[in-house]
Amino acid sequence: xxxxxxxxxxxxxxxxxxxxxxxxxxxxxxxxxxxxxxxxxxxxxxxxxxxxxxxxxxxxxxxxxxxxxxxxxxxxxxxxxxxxxxxxxxxxxxxxxxxxxxxxxxxxxxxxxxxxxxxxxxxxxxxxxxxxxxxxxxxxxxxxxxxxxxxxxxxxxxxxxxxxxxxxxxxxxxxxxxxxxxxxxxxxxxxxxxxxxxxxxxxxxxxxxxxxxxxxxxxxxxxxxxxxxxxxxxxxxxxxxxxxxxxxxxxxxxxxxxxxxxxxxxxxxxxxxxxxxxxxxxxxxxxxxxxxxxxxxxxxxxxxxxxxxxxxxxxxxxxxxxxxxxxxxxxxxxxxxxxxxxxxxxxxxxxxxxxxxxxxxxxxxxxxxxxxxxxxxxx
Amino acid sequence: xxxxxxxxxxxxxxxxxxxxxxxxxxxxxxxxxxxxxxxxxxxxxxxxxxxxxxxxxxxxxxxxxxxxxxxxxxxxxxxxxxxxxxxxxxxxxxxxxxxxxxxxxxxxxxxxxxxxxxxxxxxxxxxxxxxxxxxxxxxxxxxxxxxxxxxxxxxxxxxxxxxxxxxxxxxxxxxxxxxxxxxxxxxxxxxxxxxxxxxxxxxxxxxxxxxxxxxxxxxxxxxxxxxxxxxxxxxxxxxxxxxxxxxxxxxxxxxxxxxxxxxxxxxxxxxxxxxxxxxxxxxxxxxxxxxxxxxxxxxxxxxxxxxxxxxxxxxxxxxxxxxxxxxxxxxxxxxxxxxxxxxxxxxxxxxxxxxxxxxxxxxxxxxxxxxxxxxxxxxxxxxxxxxxxxxxxxxx
Ligand SMILES: Cc1cc2nc3c(=O)[nH]c(=O)nc-3n(C[C@H](O)[C@H](O)[C@H](O)COP(=O)(O)OP(=O)(O)OC[C@H]3O[C@@H](n4cnc5c(N)ncnc54)[C@H](O)[C@@H]3O)c2cc1C
Numbered sequence: 001x002x003x004x005x006x007x008x009x010x011x012x013x014x015x016x017x018x019x020x021x022x023x024x025x026x027x028x029x030x031x032x033x034x035x036x037x038x039x040x041x042x043x044x045x046x047x048x049x050x051x052x053x054x055x056x057x058x059x060x061x062x063x064x065x066x067x068x069x070x071x072x073x074x075x076x077x078x079x080x081x082x083x084x085x086x087x088x089x090x091x092x093x094x095x096x097x098x099x100x101x102x103x104x105x106x107x108x109x110x111x112x113x114x115x116x117x118x119x120x121x122x123x124x125x126x127x128x129x130x131x132x133x134x135x136x137x138x139x140x141x142x143x144x145x146x147x148x149x150x151x152x153x154x155x156x157x158x159x160x161x162x163x164x165x166x167x168x169x170x171x172x173x174x175x176x177x178x179x180x181x182x183x184x185x186x187x188x189x190x191x192x193x194x195x196x197x198x199x200x201x202x203x204x205x206x207x208x209x210x211x212x213x214x215x216x217x218x219x220x221x222x223x224x225x226x227x228x229x230x231x232x233x234x235x236x237x238x239x240x241x242x243x244x245x246x247x248x249x250x251x252x253x254x255x256x257x258x259x260x261x262x263x264x265x266x267x268x269x270x271x272x273x274x275x276x277x278x279x280x281x282x283x284x285x286x287x288x289x290x291x292x293x294x295x296x297x298x299x300x301x302x303x304x305x306x307x308x309x310x311x312x313x314x315x316x317x318x319x320x321x322x323x324x325x326x327x328x329x330x331x332x333x334x335x336x337x338x339x340x341x342x343x344x345x346x347x348x349x350x351x352x353x354x355x356x357x358x359x360x361x362x363x364x365x366x367x368x369x370x371x372x373x374x375x376x377x378x379x
Numbered sequence: 380x381x382x383x384x385x386x387x388x389x390x391x392x393x394x395x396x397x398x399x400x401x402x403x404x405x406x407x408x409x410x411x412x413x414x415x416x417x418x419x420x421x422x423x424x425x426x427x428x429x430x431x432x433x434x435x436x437x438x439x440x441x442x443x444x445x446x447x448x449x450x451x452x453x454x455x456x457x458x459x460x461x462x463x464x465x466x467x468x469x470x471x472x473x474x475x476x477x478x479x480x481x482x483x484x485x486x487x488x489x490x491x492x493x494x495x496x497x498x499x500x501x502x503x504x505x506x507x508x509x510x511x512x513x514x515x516x517x518x519x520x521x522x523x524x525x526x527x528x529x530x531x532x533x534x535x536x537x538x539x540x541x542x543x544x545x546x547x548x549x550x551x552x553x554x555x556x557x558x559x560x561x562x563x564x565x566x567x568x569x570x571x572x573x574x575x576x577x578x579x580x581x582x583x584x585x586x587x588x589x590x591x592x593x594x595x596x597x598x599x600x601x602x603x604x605x606x607x608x609x610x611x612x613x614x615x616x617x618x619x620x621x622x623x624x625x626x627x628x629x630x631x632x633x634x635x636x637x638x639x640x641x642x643x644x645x646x647x648x649x650x651x652x653x654x655x656x657x658x659x660x661x662x663x664x665x666x667x668x669x670x671x672x673x674x675x676x677x678x679x680x681x682x683x684x685x686x687x688x689x690x691x692x693x694x695x696x697x698x699x700x701x702x703x704x705x706x707x708x709x710x711x712x713x714x715x716x717x718x719x720x721x722x723x724x725x726x727x728x729x730x731x732x733x734x735x736x737x738x739x740x741x742x743x744x745x746x747x748x749x750x751x752x753x754x755x756x757x758x759x760x761x762x763x764x765x766x767x768x769x770x771x772x773x774x775x
Contacts, residue, residue, distance in 0.1 A: 131722035350588030
């Protein structure tokens, strides 16, 4: 895509937009929330998304995917964000398939990637252990024994963790908390003995789970990539995830902006449209500007992924920090400009604010990524 | 002994005898607040007893005249009463929009009959009032309200909808701004009292993004009220409304939107959730943000003091807009910062995984978004400052 969508990408974007508007409008998400659906997303929707090819959009053709690339995935994520559609795209495709593509063995890839592409396998990665995202701080232990490894400890905020068929776990096989070395990725069955999964009831009503491992045994085949080399592999995956999430946040923030703009053109007070007040006009213009900047960054970052640029990490942090901040601001302004009605549960803008706060935190906050950007660029 | 000292002795003796033991313990939650009214339920009979005793003395409204059921105390005596209640940690006997809002209006604008009819039941907590101001079409532009009251014989017949009426579902009666003249805006509004125990009045609770709320929509469909329930002049309601609003603005902001007082200190939470480095908040960036907030809080507190010293008692100035504006934005920023500091702990909605404090923070962050909307939006307050304080005019 570079900075302009080509024809094929435009078609993809338009069809994704129509797809989510039709099959997963905000009302569908609201229903999942209100009915306290335990799965947390619609399996039917996920099947339909897989039929569109999106579950395999970044997976190589050799493994049953479309091999269309990250720019395409970013477009789909953006449109998914627009209607707050809940799907395992982030957990299964960005994280799960991403990790396998990055570090999986030939056997692992040929066994799992085709199933992901056809939408029949849900995967996720378990990273977080504390209040804040910081993979290097991983303490979760994997002890080697004669048959393989034994995993014990807790992982939290695992996206789709309670429904995933398989979970990739970041665990320490050597070194100390804080070391980047000594971390290893393990593939664990969702139904493994000794694993207890609990869905967390999150602010955004999306899926995240607490996973408790009590002496969960895995064999040596379960290791993904090199023993002790999990962090480096995961870092590339997390770069993609950060960019993907930025794309989703961009879509959500754009939707909030549009509904707010419509409201400015519709709501009357003091005998005039509230959009005629200059103080609101300037803030709307400012939000629009922020969104334009965000869009450029997301496009640049997604393109860099497909071009394997050496700037990916920087761009990922830039995207996550910048778009996260934009999304925070736009959701705040969205409520404020709607006045009282924006505070009601009945109105959609609050749903977007809730989703935004969780997405801002996921894979590292804006502050985390600014700090990382500074380190990557030797500031 | 001075008269005031004698009075203090009397108060002390009376309280010792009359304030029930359980009314000297801290309130557990919102359920413990006594609002009175016809529909009141008293889980704790001592709460009822305490209200009855205080009400009979008129000490729920200490400075209101005795002939209207009040305590008839001087300001100095009322202060002594307040101190003595504080000394024994007595719970407020009554929380009431009647005491805080309607009462002062009646004292200033009511006729003798109206005062005699309505003030004593307020003092004794027999009637619970709610406030009917905002409408779906009249928020920032409150004077654009459309709820219509038409005189038919002895009664006003009222049609329209109010919104954001706190506790309307629990109230017995509503004081309302209604339109009595459609040919003009501000000069066509009247202040009317309406009993809610009639088929023409229905309420529906409003759920906020933070969860359940005390707010309601209130629908008036051919509701009726005797013409004698018009307060002040016909079409003179706006003057009353303005006065009440300014009081409200100052009151809600002075409470700091619950940010001060019992809320856990930002710096302590930052240390707890981000760790410490030689006793300091470990994360230097967050530490800086926390300090900025603390400094703003200090400036705000001093400004609040300065402004209350500068304004004469009972008077309110457009400066109340400064207070409201700063308090609202400050609390919103504080809650966003707190969510960042607490991370995942403040991103939960419910469940045992999240700490009580974490869940409370999430909800408070959401609720705080209304601080810059309720009681006059930030934009409206800035308009007031720009126009009334600074004399800037709209371009013509
Ligand atoms: C939690 C909560 C509690 C409330 N409690 C009460 C209560 O107890 N009693 C009561 O009567 N009401 C209450 N309200 C209602 C509140 O007073 C109104 O919501 C508020 O005045 C804004 O009105 P509105 O919602 O109609 O928004 P609108 O007036 O439609 O405003 C929409 C947006 O336009 C902006 N705007 C409007 N006019 C201008 C202008 N001239 N210049 C620039 N910007 C402008 C506003 O600032 C806002 O951002 C409450 C509201 C909330 C959310």
